[in-house]
Amino acid sequence: MFLLSDLSGDVLIREVGLRDGLQNEKQFVATEDKIRLARALTAAGLREIEITSFVSPKAVPQMRDAKEIVAALGQPEGVTYSALVVNRRGAEDAIASGVKELQYVVSCSETHSQKNVRMSVDEALQQAAIISDLAKENGLTIRTALSATFGCPFEGKTSYDRVYDLLEKLFSLGVERVSLSDTAGLGNPRQVAQLCQGIVARFPEDRFSLHLHDTRGLGLACTLAGVWAGIRVIESSIGGLGGCPFVPNATGNIATEDVVYMMEEMGISTGLDWQQLMNAAMMAEKILGRDLNSKQLSLTRILQCRE
Amino acid sequence: MFLLSDLSGDVLIREVGLRDGLQNEKQFVATEDKIRLARALTAAGLREIEITSFVSPKAVPQMRDAKEIVAALGQPEGVTYSALVVNRRGAEDAIASGVKELQYVVSCSETHSQKNVRMSVDEALQQAAIISDLAKENGLTIRTALSATFGCPFEGKTSYDRVYDLLEKLFSLGVERVSLSDTAGLGNPRQVAQLCQGIVARFPEDRFSLHLHDTRGLGLACTLAGVWAGIRVIESSIGGLGGCPFVPNATGNIATEDVVYMMEEMGISTGLDWQQLMNAAMMAEKILGRDLNSKQLSLTRILQCRE
Incomplete structure (x- = not known):
């Protein structure tokens, strides 16, 4: 184990704004x-992007395209x-569409699992096995978000x-990678450091990504702890897409440009083109038609207001 | 040196909202x-509070009271x-007022020193000696913010x-405590970890506080690194007071309630009363008459919007 002050190396950013970010948007965003x-x-250099979800268009109309x-x-x-x-059903539709990777979801919490996907955790694990098999039969890779x-x-x-225990089960069912997800932004940096330390001691570290929300402001501190x-x-979202659209400063996902700036x-290299990344963030802001919740975007506004 | 995952102990919060926070407010806040x-x-349990500054009322009308x-x-x-x-002059006025601690400022940067106090760093150090002597002759404690x-x-x-080098000089001039200040929010967590590690290896750690701004979103991650x-x-500011009042989400100081939540x-105990602290944050918001930039305050707004 190394000291925090010795932190070095590279990180890979997995962009989730188009899926986790947009799914909260009531207004349909044009295809x-x-x-x-x-x-x-993609032009900014992002190599892993969650682009959409194959779910019921009635449940999530935003993803109907x-x-x-x-x-x-x-x-x-x-x-x-x-x-x-x-x-x-979603997995079959996704495979038919030609996408090359599936992301499934299992929750650590029975209550959250019921509310989110109307299944118990055990039922969700049974589905994970089926979807994992389907993915592999069709040459796709399969990952799972571990919610809560x-x-x-x-x-x-x-x-x-x-x-x-759930990670053990998911890997035994054939899942290749897991997103450690803190959807409600409830983690704290010491907990993230401890749990991630425990995880990389038990499993190969290249199987994991960290998916944090900044709901309580600890997103970047927890990212630091995980790295x-x-x-x-x-995992992060361009422009911090994913917050509550009606409340100023109510961030959801951590903003890609803020993580990249910190790294x-x-x-710590992310391999991304900063200017193209900021262009994408400003594009997201224009598409949504409102100020988005990233510090880097708010800095561009401060500079404009001083000019 | 311990691992990040072993973090423990207590921290003391030094509140600076009434000084560093309010000094940016164009509109005079009623005395x-x-x-x-x-x-x-004070009722929330804060034991160190920077309450005002004795500076020219022409330069900073907000502090005329x-x-x-x-x-x-x-x-x-x-x-x-x-x-x-x-x-x-300010030191004499402050001493006459009956305040028990003076906070002076020296910058690490010649350019910033000239712009901020119209003195070179050497001239500012000479003043530090004079003010330190004055403070001690009158039974006050003396601290200095080390800007930049x-x-x-x-x-x-x-x-x-x-x-x-500057810390060595300040202590030799009689300064008792130093606020390591990142006024423009330019520090990153690795740098904060490295420099603070170097500082506590050279000087007694109880002489220091960390004064961070969240301009680029790294405030809490840098706090984690410093702790x-x-x-x-x-050092933090209730409600995150100190941002640019005209730009949404343009935070200045890190928000006291966000630091306390993280700790x-x-x-890690802060010894503060959470409910009274949030009451103070909501009071600050009412006094300023606009939404302030703390995640904990924005959470209260999300909950209201869901009700």
């Missing part, structure tokens, strides 16, 4: 805007576009053993 | 509102109210040796 934004993100988006984007060399699915890894708004803190502990894939300032 | 807020902060504020608040048992001064500790918008990164390195006094969640 061509989503495609434009996905291309801008999943098929068109996958078709338009294709599979550029060196880039992995993923689609979220929550059941067999750090806590659940209904059940409180998640025990570390619960997380280790310190050895997690080197960070590059520390000398 | 009675400032006093009310100072009392609410310094004398009345000190007189109204008195010196409750166990609480240290500080006042900022930038020259001998982590970088300067005009001169770039500050070298660690420059900081060690990890052994700095145990954190308490990690099991």
